[in-house]
């Protein structure tokens with residue numbers, strides 16, 4: 211497919227853009243002491259180098275120290291901070307991308323005591339600023355934002371974006387539900403939009419009509435009584451009249467965050483119809499945003515006239531080269547974002563911060579380089595799951611002669627099952643991608659390979675990478691060897707079981723996703739979790755979505771509950787308050803206790819120059835951990 215619309219140059223006001231692809235704000239939170247560090251610079255440099263036309267940077271603090279969130283937020287209040295930021299802008303621009311600064315202000319205020327509308331957070335009381343600020347403060351904050359635009363221009367940004375979405379301050383003011391003000395900034399739509407409209411006018415007055423300004427606008431809050439598209443169209447018209455040069459058609463608020471950052475249970479481009487409605491009312495360009503992960507989806511949005519630009523956040527985290535690959539007709543080589551919302555959100559991964567489950571290099575660009583090996587030699591990878599494939603690819607790129615041996619007739623390991631639970635279909639794309647990379651690599655792949663010591667001796671590797679995954683373990687529960695007990699991964703390999711009363715032991719992601727798959731059609735499904743809460747490690751958006759589905763399907767969650775024994779068809783449970791419960795089951799599914807399957811590691815130690823386990827064979831974890839570990843190992847051999 212040719213992406214002629216996607217790669218046509220465009221513009222936002224006076225800002226010329228090399229194509230129609232933008233990276234919207236994704237707070238990397240990589241800054242230290244308010245300054246960009248090498249991790250942040252490299253993250254943005256590779257994305258600018260990958261061909262995106264415009265990047266909106268991590269949002270700097272415009273009112274230091276009063277509105278400063280943490281040292282991972284950029285500052286622009288001293289020469290030292292500004293100079294570092296200027297260097298980052300130069301780096302991005304040298305790669306041919308333009309860069310905008312977002313104007314935003316924290317949406318909450320800490321108050322000393324309880325007051326109407328205040329919520330408790332830890333030992334503090336928090337109120338929404340949209341309602342808490344006095345009329346005088348409204349003008350003060352508007353001026354702080356406008357001065358932010360003046361600073362942005364002086365620092366060298368190519369334009370600014372006003373944040374009027376994401377449930378942040380200005381979108382709260384726009385909302386008929388959240389704006390309870392009784393002054394000139396509350397009440398009817400004209401009043402609720404006044405802050406935004408006056409801010410646009412003020413920025414234009416201070417920076418000049420030529421300095422580009424776009425508005426990231428909430429076009430539907432997706433809550434009853436919230437702002438809807440009809441009012442949003444009117445606000446967009448006013449924004450245009452006030453001088454805005456473009457609108458990004460966003461949706462959702464803090465209660466409907468799954469609409470802003472669509473997870474796996476969302477279709478592609480769920481907000482693009484909002485963009486189309488905004489576009490039909492305006493002359494200035496409109497950008498569509500939200501799960502536009504694929505070039506064909508992006509192209510059709512522009513080709514159908516729904517929007518002039520597309521904004522991709524996660525797709526560019528997963529593959530910074532997305533634009534270049536699409537432009538070169540290599541879309542099938544794009545590393546896919548699978549909307550998992552695991553490693554890129556919240557605090558990311560302990561010790562790393564925000565990164566990506568599918569792209570091990572995200573957040574590591576500054577330290578991980580695929581360079582030729584000092585001593586290229588023969589490398590044997592045992593096991594063709596994702597970590598084995600990743601290790602083989604990197605080792606091969608570094609000049610090693612690599613063979614990948616897989617016992618079964620297919621590559622993928624557990625990934626072959628990962629897409630079977632409801633709404634996990636996108637996961638299959640990871641394996642497709644890795645398999646395609648293997649096809650295009652110099653790695654020799656041998657499936658159905660019965661591995662013997664003699665085979666290994668014949669190949670004579672200097673390094674063996676053991677990527678044989680994990681095997682499910684049996685928890686030490688009396689009666690667990692009952693014939694009604696099966697492992698979660700076993701049942702996925704077959705059709706849905708016919709049994710009706712199903713108890714799942716383990717309320718992590720495997721247990722709860724299996725419950726989601728099994729529940730419905732009259733089955734009674736219970737999940738037993740020893741910890742205080744199920745899905746403790748899952749991030750907020752996917753967790754809320756999954757819990758909602760489980761509740762709708764009538765899945766019973768027993769938290770703080772231990773399985774003490776199984777007797778025939780009865781599961782004996784004990785709550786942490788001592789209460790005892792007996793459940794009947796026709797089938798018991800185990801979703802816990804994976805153990806490394808590292809037999810080859812033990813066998814070959816001392817016999818081969820270097821033997822190392824990667825992925826689950828080293829330590830069972832999620833896909834992101836496996837791919838990162840495999841990459842790190844393959845970069846050091």
Ligand SMILES: Cc1cc2nc3c(=O)[nH]c(=O)nc-3n(C[C@H](O)[C@H](O)[C@H](O)COP(=O)(O)O)c2cc1C
Nearest residue numbers: 234235237376470471500501502522523524554555
């Ligand atoms: C972890 C994370 C944090 C985000 N934080 C912000 C934010 O602070 N402000 C903002 O305007 N957008 C924020 N976004 C939203 C993105 O700009 C974008 O609207 C969203 O990710 C949907 O695009 P995508 O499907 O291409 O990722 C965030 C996105 C992610 C994934």
Ligand code: SF4
Nearest residue numbers: 547550551554566567
């Ligand atoms: S962690 Fe998942 S959702 Fe986030 S960018 Fe990577 S693949 Fe996409």
